[in-house]
Amino acid sequence: MAEVEKLIVSRKATLREAMSRLEQAGLGILLLVSDEGGLDRTVTDGDIRRLILAGHGLDETLGALPEAKCITAPVGATRRAALELMNRHGISHLPLIDADGRVTELLLRRDIDEQVLLSTPHIGDAEREFVEQAFLTNWIAPLGPNVDAFETELCAFVGSAHGAAVSSGTAAIHLGLRLLGVGPGDRVFCSTLTFAASANPIVYQGAEPVFIDSEASSWNMCPRALERAFSTAASEGWRPKAVIVVNLYGQSADMDPILDLCAAYGVPVLEDAAESLGATYKGRQSGTFGRIGVFSFNGNKIITTSGGGMLVSDDEEIVARARFLATQARDPAPHYQHSEIGYNYRMSNILAGVGRGQLRVLESRVATRRGVFERYREGLADTGLLEWMPEPDWSFSNRWLTTAAVSPDAAFGSGEIIRRLAGELIEARPVWKPMHLQPVFAGTRYFTAGNSSVSDDLFERGICLPSGSNMSEEQLDRVISTLKSLLR
Numbered sequence: 001m002a003e004v005e006k007l008i009v010s011r012k013a014t015l016r017e018a019m020s021r022l023e024q025a026g027l028g029i030l031l032l033v034s035d036e037g038g039l040d041r042t043v044t045d046g047d048i049r050r051l052i053l054a055g056h057g058l059d060e061t062l063g064a065l066p067e068a069k070c071i072t073a074p075v076g077a078t079r080r081a082a083l084e085l086m087n088r089h090g091i092s093h094l095p096l097i098d099a100d101g102r103v104t105e106l107l108l109r110r111d112i113d114e115q116v117l118l119s120t121p122h123i124g125d126a127e128r129e130f131v132e133q134a135f136l137t138n139w140i141a142p143l144g145p146n147v148d149a150f151e152t153e154l155c156a157f158v159g160s161a162h163g164a165a166v167s168s169g170t171a172a173i174h175l176g177l178r179l180l181g182v183g184p185g186d187r188v189f190c191s192t193l194t195f196a197a198s199a200n201p202i203v204y205q206g207a208e209p210v211f212i213d214s215e216a217s218s219w220n221m222c223p224r225a226l227e228r229a230f231s232t233a234a235s236e237g238w239r240p241k242a243v244i245v246v247n248l249y250g251q252s253a254d255m256d257p258i259l260d261l262c263a264a265y266g267v268p269v270l271e272d273a274a275e276s277l278g279a280t281y282k283g284r285q286s287g288t289f290g291r292i293g294v295f296s297f298n299g300n301k302i303i304t305t306s307g308g309g310m311l312v313s314d315d316e317e318i319v320a321r322a323r324f325l326a327t328q329a330r331d332p333a334p335h336y337q338h339s340e341i342g343y344n345y346r347m348s349n350i351l352a353g354v355g356r357g358q359l360r361v362l363e364s365r366v367a368t369r370r371g372v373f374e375r376y377r378e379g380l381a382d383t384g385l386l387e388w389m390p391e392p393d394w395s396f397s398n399r400w401l402t403t404a405a406v407s408p409d410a411a412f413g414s415g416e417i418i419r420r421l422a423g424e425l426i427e428a429r430p431v432w433k434p435m436h437l438q439p440v441f442a443g444t445r446y447f448t449a450g451n452s453s454v455s456d457d458l459f460e461r462g463i464c465l466p467s468g469s470n471m472s473e474e475q476l477d478r479v480i481s482t483l484k485s486l487l488r
Contacts, residue, residue, distance in 0.1 A: 004103050007031045009062065011040075015048050016058040022048075029093050031103050032062060038101035041068045042093065072097045075104050078423030079112045115425040116479060119300040119401060122365065122470040127357030131350055143327075144349030150356050151310065157359065158277075158285040160293060160312035162319035165347035165355070166326050169274040169296030169309035173244070174201035175322045175345065176270045176292040176311055180242045182207050187238065189229055191221045191246035191253075191272075192434040192446060193455040198246050198272050199435045210240065211436040213448040214455045219389055219403075220253035221245050223261065224449035230265050232447070243269050247276035247286050248432075249389060249464075250302070250369070250400030255281050255289045270294065274309070277302055278366040278398040287312060297351075302365050302400050302469070303358035305351040366398045368469040372476065373399040376465060379480035383487045385410040387461075403431060405461040410487050414463040417486050424482050431462030 009018055009030050021030055022045055030043040047065060056064050072095045073082055082094050092109040130146055137145075151163040166172050182188060184206030190199050192211035202209045212229055215222035226243070233239050243262050245253050255271075262269050273279075273287030274296035280286060287293035293312045297305040311322050324330075329342025347355075373388075380386055386404040391397050406414040414430060421428045434455040436446035448454070466479055 004031065004106055007106060008033055008103070009043065010035070011061060011063040011065070013062050014059050015051060015056065015062065018043060018048055018062055019045070019058075027093070027106075027108070029106075031095060031106070032065065033103070036101075039070060039072065039095055039097060039103050041065070041070045042095070070095065072103075073107075074098075078420075079425045080423045082107050083109070083113055083425070112425070114475075116427060116466045116471070116475045117468065118427045118429060118464065118466050120468045120470060121299050121304050121306075122468060123304075123354075124357065124361060126360050127354045130353030130356045133353065143346060144352070146349045146352035146356060147347055150347075150352040150359070153356060153359055154295070154310060155312060157362070158288050158293075158312065160285075160288050161314040162316050163310050163312040164319050164322040164326060165308065165310050165352055166322075166345045167309065167347060168197075168307055168345075169272075169294055169298065170197040170201060171326070171343065171345040172294040172296075172309040172311040172322075173198065173270065173272060174204050175325055175343070176294060177201050177205050177207070177242060178325065179292065179318050179321055180268050180270065182241045186241035187233075188242050188244060189226065189240045189267075190244040190435065191248070192436045193219065193248060193458060194246040194272070194432055194435065195274075196435070196438065196440075197274070198244055199441065202244075207241065209435065209441060209444055211434070211441070211444060211446045213446070213453055214248075214458065215254070215449070216454050217390055218251060218254055218392055218395065219454075219458060220248050220251065221258060222449050222454065223254060223257035225447045226258060226261055228449065229447040230261060230267075234265070239265055240267055243267055244272055245269055245290065246272040246274075247279065249397075249403050250276050250279050251389070251391065251395050251397035252276055252279055252281035252286045254392070254394065259289060268292075274298075275301070275400050276398060278362050280396040282394045283396075288314075291315065292318065297355055297358070302369065302398055303355070303362050305347065305355040305358070308347050308351050308355065310347075365469045369399045369402075369467055370397070372467050372469070372471060373402045375476050376402050376404075376480065379476075380483060380487070383410075383484060385487045400467065402465045402467045404463055404465070405458060406463060406487075408461075412486055414461050417463060417483070420486055421479075421482060424478075426479055426482060427466060429464045431458055431464060433459055 032040045071089045075096050075098050094107040095103045096105040155163040182205045186207040188202045190209050193214045199209045213225040269290035271290035271293045276286040295310045297308040325342045326345035329340050331337040385407040389403045418428045
């Protein structure tokens, strides 16, 4: 935004004075106003040059300027609306006009055309070293030394014995379910408040998902709701083949009571830690509690390989079997021979090189995202209208996304806030729509701890804010300032 007072001139100003004002302002534009203060038109150095070429002297006034239509917008116009107007008319300055026709602000394209996105990839210099090495050694095809090293290095970081790098977190979940013996006619308990990729692989295997509610204290799978599901299943004479526990938005579920329940019923746990790499539960790395753990390196995750994932386990046989299935289940024969169906799920050597570089900055990225969360919490504390995703004593969240629930006392609900932020070129999103509410899973069973659904409430009121580790201070300030005005 420009200081309007420094740009205002009247028709009594000389061309010399106008040229001097243009030079001082440095924006290439002045605002010509009437005696009543209303905007007549804009003045550029091109306008003055044309007057001089037409024979007017430097000491003549701007009264010689002809009338001209001026593109303006009303006070309160959103960034998006202003930018669309600039694009339509090919201009880079846009005066905002109040009800009296006076200019209150001058919007500059350079100030408003930057969009603040939810979570963008953050690539540094370390990644190039490993990618260039892959090119220099011609290890371009799938598999290679970067894949082996990435598996070893990530497992060392999280404290898991073995890992298989694959094409996506979804692929890792699919492999995990197959390795746990899930098949047609089986049922699998799964967190309901999650992305569809947690649940879809259940259906890939011909099994039926049964969804479990969240608890308010962590937003993750509720142990009491899980216990209710197990009890009901036992009374009906069946038990699930597996339990998928999702660590939502970078925070672990309360694993001890969940693991105790699953052990009591003899059901294995697949821990979906796609969003929680670098988080811990009681000091132990997320993703290492279940029989199988899964990570994602999608473009929006805390570290990325562009697209990719990893299956980890302390069971060497499980991981060896995962690698076999992920490479089309090719038998150890001199020719191409397949005795069972496999998948093309392995990660490429180039993408694994990106992952190796990203892994070196994981801890700093976690610290940065936690810092982003604290900036939001401190900057918006005086509104008292956001209920931040809690972090229990046993949790250390990576704060992959800063999430909150909007108070019913706020001026707008989460949906309207998201829409208005979009008008200011700020990307925000609702929290995940619970799986039991998804049309594709209509009719599936769903268990809560009591009569109300925590997940439904969080979906109704939840909001995810821009949280990238490469956000600038100016972007953070802009989001906080815009949110303050909306909440009030």
